[in-house]
Amino acid sequence: MTVTETPVPPLHDPVIDWFDEHARDLPWRRPEAGAWGVMVSEFMLQQTPVARVLPVYEQWLARWPHPADLAAEPPGEAVRAWGRLGYPRRALRLHAAASAIAELHGGEVPRDHAQLLALPGVGEYTAAAVASFAYGQRHAVLDTNVRRVFARAVSGVQYPPNATTAAERKLARALLPDSEPVAARWAAATMELGALVCTARTPVCARCPIAARCAWRAAGAPAHDGPPRRGQTYAGTDRQVRGKLLAVLRDAVGAVPQAALDAVWEEPVQRARALDGLVSDGLVEPLPDGMYRLPLA
DNA sequence: AATTCGTGGCT
DNA sequence: TAGCCAAGAAT
Numbered sequence: 001m002t003v004t005e006t007p008v009p010p011l012h013d014p015v016i017d018w019f020d021e022h023a024r025d026l027p028w029r030r031p032e033a034g035a036w037g038v039m040v041s042e043f044m045l046q047q048t049p050v051a052r053v054l055p056v057y058e059q060w061l062a063r064w065p066h067p068a069d070l071a072a073e074p075p076g077e078a079v080r081a082w083g084r085l086g087y088p089r090r091a092l093r094l095h096a097a098a099s100a101i102a103e104l105h106g107g108e109v110p111r112d113h114a115q116l117l118a119l120p121g122v123g124e125y126t127a128a129a130v131a132s133f134a135y136g137q138r139h140a141v142l143d144t145n146v147r148r149v150f151a152r153a154v155s156g157v158q159y160p161p162n163a164t165t166a167a168e169r170k171l172a173r174a175l176l177p178d179s180e181p182v183a184a185r186w187a188a189a190t191m192e193l194g195a196l197v198c199t200a201r202t203p204v205c206a207r208c209p210i211a212a213r214c215a216w217r218a219a220g221a222p223a224h225d226g227p228p229r230r231g232q233t234y235a236g237t238d239r240q241v242r243g244k245l246l247a248v249l250r251d252a253v254g255a256v257p258q259a260a261l262d263a264v265w266e267e268p269v270q271r272a273r274a275l276d277g278l279v280s281d282g283l284v285e286p287l288p289d290g291m292y293r294l295p296l297a
Numbered sequence: 298a299a300t301t302c303g304t305g306g307c308t
Numbered sequence: 309t310a311g312c313c314a315a316g317a318a319t
Contacts, residue, residue: 045315052305052314086303086314093317123317143315163298191315200313201308231311234303243303281302 011153011210012177012186018209019189022196026050027057028133029188035109035134036067042126042133043094048085050195056083067098068107076294079283080250088246092282092295093121111135124164129187138183140172145194146187150175152198156215158224159200241265241274246283255293 027033028041040060044053060081064070070078075095082091097119101109109130110116116127128139147160150171160168177183197208205211216222234240244264248256265271275292278284285295 042315047302047314047316048304049306049314084304086305087316089302090317121317125316129315141315144313145315195315229312230299232302232313233311237302239302239304246303277302 011175011213012182014209015189015193016182016185019185019192023188023192024050024196027054027061033061035111035130036065037061038134039097039109039126039130040094042129043090043097043121044085046090046126047087052085056081056085064098066107067101067109070095070098071102074294074296075282076285076296079246079294083250084247086243088283089281090121096120097122109134111137113137113139132184132187136181136184138176138180139187140169140176141187141191142168142172143191143194145191145198146172147194148200149190149194149198152203152216153210153214156219158216158222159229162229238270238274238277241270242278245271245275245278249284249292249294252293255287255291258290258292261292 023029026041028037033041037057041053041057044057044060060070063081064073073095075092078091078095079088082088085091100119101107105115110119111131113127113131116122116130117124122130125141125143128141129143131137132139132141142164144160147164147168150168151157151160154171154175175186177186193208197204205214205217208214211217241264245261248260248264252260261275262268262271265274275284279286282295285293287293
């Protein structure tokens with residue numbers, strides 16, 4: 001039952017003070033971003049680094065300042081504007097989320113965690129992040145950065161488990177400050193600490209505000225033991241082929257002929273499987289005459 | 298619970 | 309150079 005009941009010295013103040021001084025000035029953190037800006041950023045930041053998100057985020061918010069603006073356009077436009085951020089199904093889901101917000105929530109990003117969670121592409125993390133960052137609510141925001149910070153500082157191990165565990169959620173809730181605004185600040189601060197200081201490969205403990213209280217350091221910074229996390233091979237996979245196919249469609253003005261798609265990959269079986277996958281995902285729309293385009297609906 | 302799903306910079 | 313890794317979600 002008791003997983004990590006070790007009384008944790010107050011980490012809140014040093015981490016939040018550090019955040020006050022070192023937080024990056026990111027556009028989705030500015031007040032004018034609004035809940036929609038926060039939501040767009042969260043979708044884009046799912047598995048994509050900040051540096052690559054920044055320019056695309058600016059384009060999206062300029063073009064679609066409100067959810068209804070995006071919902072009014074074909075999903076294929078979202079896929080096109082997604083550019084090379086990767087995992088383009090996120091663009092489709094963000095478009096679908098915008099449509100749901102327009103139709104079910106009066107065009108306003110919902111404040112309620114459960115309503116956020118019900119939106120396409122919004123999972124546990126993103127729902128908590130939007131509720132916390134956009135609306136200042138008190139939620140345990142458990143992303144890869146926070147999980148790593150807690151794993152080290154509190155649990156004393158180099159890396160968190162592969163998948164988020166009940167123990168991690170319990171720990172995150174236990175560490176959450178009582179005050180709603182402080183909890184929201186804490187969420188952003190722990191995430192930033194993981195992103196800038198307590199990084200995966202080479203943490204910069206010299207700049208860490210809680211290094212003196214870090215359980216992992218106290219234990220001598222032991223290396224991760226256990227099965228290595230599965231690497232993500234890419235070359236030669238269906239994902240690479242999908243990427244090449246979709247790039248052709250993104251860069252085309254209208255529909256493209258089958259031959260243009262065939263040119264991106266030599267092996268026909270894998271090529272066909274990848275294209276089928278894109279179609280069944282709704283990322284590509286086949287036309288009766290053997291042409292293909294980004295989806296209009 | 299284990300897989301699938303892009304892309305590119307960094308070491 | 310060849311992995312490793314990046315504010316996950318859906319199935």
